[in-house]
Amino acid sequence: MNAIDHPLVAAYLDAVARETAMLPAERRAELLADLREHIEANEARDDGQVRAVLAGLGDPRTVAASALAEEAPAAGTASPAPGSRGRTRLTAVLLSVSGLLVLVSSLLGTIALIAAMVLLWTSPQWGKREKVIATGACVAVPVLMFLGALLGAAGRIGPTELLLVAVFSLGVPVAGATMLVRAARR
Template sequence: MNTIDHPLATAYLDAVARETAELPAERRAELLADLREHIEVSGAEGEQQLREVLADLGEPRTVAASALAEEPVAPAATTAEPPRTGRAWPAVLPLTAAGPLFLFNMPLGGAVLLIGLWLLWNSPLWDQPSKTIGTATAAAPPVAVLFGSFLLAAPRIGPTELLLLLAFTLAVPAIGAVTLLRAARR
């Protein structure tokens, strides 16, 4: 019987093959070919000599670990992930709507704002700075509306000021929404 066809050699090579499944196919085939060649040229006659040759090569796990350690770390296979903005809308929409709603119905606007903030801060889509920007741009209009409502008692607040307040409650959350959507794409 040829040394390489011996059940011990076959079992050894199979074990190395299993342990090196993470290696690129070309590198794995090269390693197994080198081991086969070493076993064949060893000239081992009999089971005892073959056991010694295999022991000199090392345990299959050790051989595999060495081969894997020598292999450069391959970048993880990237799958084309669709933009994450589709999942961003459930948080962005209430944050954007809260300001204008606050103008017409403060309790409803406040509830929508709290829901949007909860969704924003519990979402993995954004980092801390993006969440802070989203919070600031969503909270600024209600603060401006509250401040403006205190000033409405003053006689100098007119339609122009109210239009400016409306523009502010629309523009600032829109800027925040664009910022959050861009951050979610990264």
């Protein structure tokens, strides 16, 4: 049995994976691959040798803490930059109201949407996943309105449909903004 197939190695790597759950998946996979490579390079064969290699790597919590500490500045979670709280709130508010503003005034809604997108995509505090989800939530309203206009639904909208459009126009962007605020707190 080579070292990488050893049950102690599997338990060690599982512990590191659990402790680094807050890391982006790509970075966690890279860390685990590096650990596997190091373990394989040592060519440990018996329990004693495997234990020695794992002891040399350090406690899984220590390895995870080091990886998390290295990642924190890049993710923007170590210490928020001055004004980032205000920027987070402004981005969330603009995203939340953009759908309703598009209904009220297409120009005002478009300006709010563009401003929100610029704030969102230039902010280092959110990952690509959060940015894509928030963008989809905010762009959904104008896209559906445009499709509705193309299909000629404007003349057939009754009070029930109008209420549904209003709820959708507020609910979807608010859900996207809420997700961003929660992600910023992590």
